[in-house]
Amino acid sequence: xxxxIYQESRxxxxxxxxxxxxxxxxRDALLMIVADGMGGHHYGEIAAQIAVQTLxxxxxxxxxxxxxxxxxxxxxxxxxxxxxxxDYSMRxxxxxxxxxxxxxxxxxxxxxxWAHAGDSRLFLMRNGRLIAQTRDHSRVRLLLEExxxxxxxxxxxxxxxxxxxxxxxPAAPEIEFSRKTPLEHGDVLLLCTDGLWGVTSxxxxxxxxxxxxxxxxxxxxxxxxxxxxGTHGDNLSVVGVRWEDAYIxxxxxxxxxxxxxxxEVTTRLDQFGRNPAYKSDLSDEEIERAIEEIRSAIxxxxxxx
Amino acid sequence: MAQQANQALPNGYSLEEYVIDRQLSLGGxxxxxxxxxxxxxxxxxxxxxPNSLALRNxxxxxxxxxxxxxxxxxxGMKCFFEEGRAxxxxxxxxxxxxxxFFRANETVYMVMEYEHGRTLQEYIQKHQxxxxxxxxxxxxxxxxNGLREVHSHKLLHLDLKPSNIYLRADNNAPVLIDFxxxxxxxxxDQPMLKPMYTPGFASPEHYGSRNDLGPWSDIYSVGASMYAxxxxxxxxxxxxxxxxxxxxxxxxxxxGLFSDRLLEIIDWCLNLNHLYRPQSVFALQxxxxxxxxxxxxxTRPTWINRFVxxxxxxxx
Numbered sequence: 001x002x003x004x005i006y007q008e009s010r011x012x013x014x015x016x017x018x019x020x021x022x023x024x025x026x027r028d029a030l031l032m033i034v035a036d037g038m039g040g041h042h043y044g045e046i047a048a049q050i051a052v053q054t055l056x057x058x059x060x061x062x063x064x065x066x067x068x069x070x071x072x073x074x075x076x077x078x079x080x081x082x083x084x085x086x087d088y089s090m091r092x093x094x095x096x097x098x099x100x101x102x103x104x105x106x107x108x109x110x111x112x113x114w115a116h117a118g119d120s121r122l123f124l125m126r127n128g129r130l131i132a133q134t135r136d137h138s139r140v141r142l143l144l145e146e147x148x149x150x151x152x153x154x155x156x157x158x159x160x161x162x163x164x165x166x167x168x169x170p171a172a173p174e175i176e177f178s179r180k181t182p183l184e185h186g187d188v189l190l191l192c193t194d195g196l197w198g199v200t201s202x203x204x205x206x207x208x209x210x211x212x213x214x215x216x217x218x219x220x221x222x223x224x225x226x227x228x229x230g231t232h233g234d235n236l237s238v239v240g241v242r243w244e245d246a247y248i249x250x251x252x253x254x255x256x257x258x259x260x261x262x263x264e265v266t267t268r269l270d271q272f273g274r275n276p277a278y279k280s281d282l283s284d285e286e287i288e289r290a291i292e293e294i295r296s297a298i299x300x301x302x303x304x305x
Numbered sequence: 306m307a308q309q310a311n312q313a314l315p316n317g318y319s320l321e322e323y324v325i326d327r328q329l330s331l332g333g334x335x336x337x338x339x340x341x342x343x344x345x346x347x348x349x350x351x352x353x354x355p356n357s358l359a360l361r362n363x364x365x366x367x368x369x370x371x372x373x374x375x376x377x378x379x380x381g382m383k384c385f386f387e388e389g390r391a392x393x394x395x396x397x398x399x400x401x402x403x404x405x406f407f408r409a410n411e412t413v414y415m416v417m418e419y420e421h422g423r424t425l426q427e428y429i430q431k432h433q434x435x436x437x438x439x440x441x442x443x444x445x446x447x448x449x450n451g452l453r454e455v456h457s458h459k460l461l462h463l464d465l466k467p468s469n470i471y472l473r474a475d476n477n478a479p480v481l482i483d484f485x486x487x488x489x490x491x492x493x494d495q496p497m498l499k500p501m502y503t504p505g506f507a508s509p510e511h512y513g514s515r516n517d518l519g520p521w522s523d524i525y526s527v528g529a530s531m532y533a534x535x536x537x538x539x540x541x542x543x544x545x546x547x548x549x550x551x552x553x554x555x556x557x558x559x560x561g562l563f564s565d566r567l568l569e570i571i572d573w574c575l576n577l578n579h580l581y582r583p584q585s586v587f588a589l590q591x592x593x594x595x596x597x598x599x600x601x602x603x604t605r606p607t608w609i610n611r612f613v614x615x616x617x618x619x620x621x
Contacts, residue, residue: 290383291407294389297394298393298406
């Protein structure tokens with residue numbers, strides 16, 4: 001296998017980053033994952049981290065070096081991640097379990113298999129054109145498909161962030177699978193969270209990534225999206241890969257798995273915790289909130305009351 | 306000193322419902338005052354005022370924070386909140402209690418209980434080298450109760466040292482104070498400010514990548530504090546020990562003056578490798594309260610032991 005891959009996650013204008021990305025590859029297979037921890041529920045970033053980690057762990061265990069049934073692998077791994085999140089919240093006796101979206105794509109023998117739950121998307125681009133994309137599990141998308149609202153209304157819809165399938169919720173996630181999709185030389189697969197696709201259309205991304213070096217083009221896309229997202233913009237995360245024919249020899253940033261040992265797996269997954277680049281700009285409201293929180297803790301834990 | 310020191314609030318200044326009595330201490334990050342509440346109860350008030358970022362000149366109340374430092378000032382405030390959050394959740398006789406938290410004068414204040422007493426540091430200085438084993442065991446066993454409570458909330462103190470162990474005047478009951486370095490171990494692994502530690506009491510993990518920080522790091526500090534009780538001063542700093550360890554084991558330095566058990570425990574806690582230390586406060590407490598004296602079995606020294614003993618004596 002030969003490919004160029006790039007992943008990055010940015011905080012945008014939010015107080016913390018609840019997105020997680022990862023990719024791992026063995027000699028014969030490549031797995032990419034993007035998870036967007038849901039705000040509104042507590043500890044979205046934990047759910048996202050568990051999801052990404054569970055999938056990466058499964059891959060490391062099973063891809064030796066290929067997978068016998070990619071779709072079954074995705075199904076099992078995503079379900080395991082869902083249960084791992086529930087277990088986590090049960091152990092911690094959380095009132096509400098943390099939740100996350102998840103989109104994962106596996107490439108093996110130049111065929112892509114993907115699955116998703118929620119509104120993180122996968123785009124498949126060929127020659128600057130969009131040839132496939134996942135359909136969000138959101139109410140807005142349903143309304144859109146039924147023709148009740150149009151694209152412009154969808155972009156402004158109050159419920160545009162509401163999704164009906166996710167990992168960690170009370171109901172099992174509704175996982176949607178792709179077809180087996182053969183890849184051609186130069187195809188670009190982009191997995192991203194709504195922080196990116198919410199402000200940049202798939203079509204325009206396909207054009208800007210056409211023939212470009214992903215290592216430069218994706219950071220540019222993110223920077224642009226970050227500006228568009230504004231001061232309160234969502235987290236934006238992406239894993240992008242350009243697929244290459246095994247016999248074509250060019251760019252040096254390309255990863256070739258030909259020389260890898262059979263049972264070797266390389267994983268790129270950021271360690272859990274705050275990004276060291278995390279800068280805090282405490283606003284007045286945040287100060288008030290922190291003080292309020294401390295005061296209520298003092299109240300709550302005070303003896304003889 | 307090139308850096309200007311911050312001026313404390315004037316005595317008699319009324320701050321919310323409290324009246325400042327006098328300044329208790331001045332640190333790099335904060336000033337601690339003794340104050341009186343409405344009900345006449347004495348409290349300690351800690352004012353967040355980092356020396357390098359905010360300056361209060363003589364006669365002023367509001368500190369001057371330049372625009373370029375505002376970001377860093379707020380960043381540090383976050384750490385101050387962490388301390389407040391950490392303490393607010395703890396309710397234990399051996400851990401200082403937070404009574405109130407408020408915002409005034411463009412900064413924030415934490416109100417804590419105040420009791421008459423002194424720090425273990427002051428006690429050590431006064432009793433240079435004449436601290437009884439009974440006292441050490443008594444103070445540390447109770448102090449560890451507090452530390453256990455801290456760890457059970459997934460917190461690490463990270464700046465344990467004799468000057469942060471306060472002894473109540475009436476019964477010498479130890480109280481853990483100054484959680485300025487305390488950190489939630491869950492959810493964060495990146496230190497939020499530049500490392501804060503005291504040489505001699507900070508564990509080797511404090512100096513490195515800090516990924517290995519854990520209960521055992523506080524336990525190193527406990528061992529160092531006990532060592533300081535015997536020695537009268539702080540042991541060699543861990544970073545220097547990593548280069549060239551010249552710290553004489555307690556077992557050798559005070560052989561015969563204290564029980565072997567206590568000396569053993571001190572050396573155990575002061576292991577440079579964190580895996581060789583007691584892994585939890587509970588494990589440490591268990592051996593500390595155990596008072597079995599092993600039967601003194603005298604075996605006939607074999608020739609090799611005799612040889613080793615001789616060498617040891619020469620070494621001393």
